[in-house]
Amino acid sequence: MSLPHAILTALLEKPSSGLELTRRFDRSIGYFWSATHQQIYRELGKLEADGLIRALPSEQPARGQKKAYEVLPAGRAELARWTAASQDPRPHRDPLLLRLRAAAVVGTEGLEADLRRHLELHERQLAEYEEIEKRDFPPGRDGTEDRLRHLVLRAGIDLETFWTGWLRHALEDFAELPDEAT
Amino acid sequence: MSLPHAILTALLEKPSSGLELTRRFDRSIGYFWSATHQQIYRELGKLEADGLIRALPSEQPARGQKKAYEVLPAGRAELARWTAASQDPRPHRDPLLLRLRAAAVVGTEGLEADLRRHLELHERQLAEYEEIEKRDFPPGRDGTEDRLRHLVLRAGIDLETFWTGWLRHALEDFAELPDEAT
DNA sequence: TCACCTTGTGCAACTAGTTGCATAAACGGT
DNA sequence: ACCGTTTATGCAACTAGTTGCACAAGGTGA
Numbered sequence: 001m002s003l004p005h006a007i008l009t010a011l012l013e014k015p016s017s018g019l020e021l022t023r024r025f026d027r028s029i030g031y032f033w034s035a036t037h038q039q040i041y042r043e044l045g046k047l048e049a050d051g052l053i054r055a056l057p058s059e060q061p062a063r064g065q066k067k068a069y070e071v072l073p074a075g076r077a078e079l080a081r082w083t084a085a086s087q088d089p090r091p092h093r094d095p096l097l098l099r100l101r102a103a104a105v106v107g108t109e110g111l112e113a114d115l116r117r118h119l120e121l122h123e124r125q126l127a128e129y130e131e132i133e134k135r136d137f138p139p140g141r142d143g144t145e146d147r148l149r150h151l152v153l154r155a156g157i158d159l160e161t162f163w164t165g166w167l168r169h170a171l172e173d174f175a176e177l178p179d180e181a182t
Numbered sequence: 183m184s185l186p187h188a189i190l191t192a193l194l195e196k197p198s199s200g201l202e203l204t205r206r207f208d209r210s211i212g213y214f215w216s217a218t219h220q221q222i223y224r225e226l227g228k229l230e231a232d233g234l235i236r237a238l239p240s241e242q243p244a245r246g247q248k249k250a251y252e253v254l255p256a257g258r259a260e261l262a263r264w265t266a267a268s269q270d271p272r273p274h275r276d277p278l279l280l281r282l283r284a285a286a287v288v289g290t291e292g293l294e295a296d297l298r299r300h301l302e303l304h305e306r307q308l309a310e311y312e313e314i315e316k317r318d319f320p321p322g323r324d325g326t327e328d329r330l331r332h333l334v335l336r337a338g339i340d341l342e343t344f345w346t347g348w349l350r351h352a353l354e355d356f357a358e359l360p361d362e363a364t
Numbered sequence: 365t366c367a368c369c370t371t372g373t374g375c376a377a378c379t380a381g382t383t384g385c386a387t388a389a390a391c392g393g394t
Numbered sequence: 395a396c397c398g399t400t401t402a403t404g405c406a407a408c409t410a411g412t413t414g415c416a417c418a419a420g421g422t423g424a
Contacts, residue, residue, distance in 0.1 A: 003381090006280055017403090032274055041405095042404085083285050083291075093215050101191055101211070111265060162341060204372095
């Protein structure tokens with residue numbers, strides 16, 4: 001149950017409308033907690049009903065009109081509670097590794113091309129993260145907030161580094177595999 | 183939609199009953215595609231209804247009686263099709279990183295202990311993987327199946343290596359953070 | 365022999381996340 | 395004045411995954 005807390009965090013960083021949140025979930029926050037605009041609108045409704053956020057007063061709250069939200073004290077308290085509470089790591093699910101294991105039984109045909117494609121995607125993501133690091137975290141700054149945000153970005157960079165490394169290794173291995181007739 | 187394919191793979195490796203599958207999903211396969219016994223029973227029902235697997239003939243197919251399944255040719259074909267088909271990487275979701283980001287806004291209280299706990303869990307998992315590697319993949323074997331399975335295990339090892347490394351780094355960083363009053 | 369535990373199978377209800385579509389205002393061109 | 399696009403919000407239906415419980419058979423000990 002992390003989506004509401006992701007939204008609370010985003011709104012604390014900056015009060016936003018549904019669409020603005022959606023955009024931010026396509027970038028920064030979404031790198032480790034993605035969400036579609038429908039999820040976000042639905043959740044904003046719930047959070048408002050629960051008294052954790054409120055719509056900022058605006059002109060006409062009509063449809064097709066921007067409606068920005070801000071976090072209420074109760075929302076901040078809930079986020080603090082959730083952040084401090086111990087949580088188990090969620091089970092890990094990865095279709096690509098599953099396909100590799102399936103390939104051991106039914107043959108590797110077609111897989112190699114997709115590994116190559118994944119490698120490219122991860123390389124692109126890694127480059128993007130490194131761009132952000134260069135831009136937002138030049139050496140020398142070390143406020144607490146910066147440190148924590150940098151740590152999160154580091155996780156992203158290290159994770160993509162792992163994937164690109166592993167995929168390259170996998171492709172080398174594939175190259176050595178005997179040609180097969182599935 | 184990977185669960186049926188995970189089950190097909192498992193059944194091709196060895197025909198099994200629902201409970202046996204559940205056990206195997208708690209170990210090997212479950213390392214990168216976890217599933218509960220209810221998911222598995224439900225899916226076995228669907229796969230049988232779709233003609234991809236069938237129950238092995240047994241004595242009394244009563245309740246509380248083992249019922250083993252094997253993969254039919256149509257099931258193998260479906261698995262091969264799925265394995266070869268190109269798939270996009272699924273969006274990544276990680277509550278721990280989310281909490282770190284939230285902590286940048288509402289304070290780090292309570293988080294450090296959980297980071298420590300996660301580090302321990304990942305260290306344990308890493309040790310388990312390395313144990314398996316030593317046992318199942320001694321140097322020198324290199325059949326195609328072994329190579330692929332070893333690659334999958336390598337991904338697990340590298341992933342846990344990333345996590346333990348990152349968590350250790352994060353904890354060092356936490357130690358340097360100024361004490362705070364949230 | 366009967367209460368209890370373990371093994372094995374399964375249903376039902378719920379929560380989370382995705383997909384497809386609808387609606388409405390604002391803006392820009394023609 | 396009208397048409398099409400972009401921006402913004404939202405509903406409804408679906409798929410995937412989780413949780414809680416029920417039921418049956420067989421074994422174990424008192």
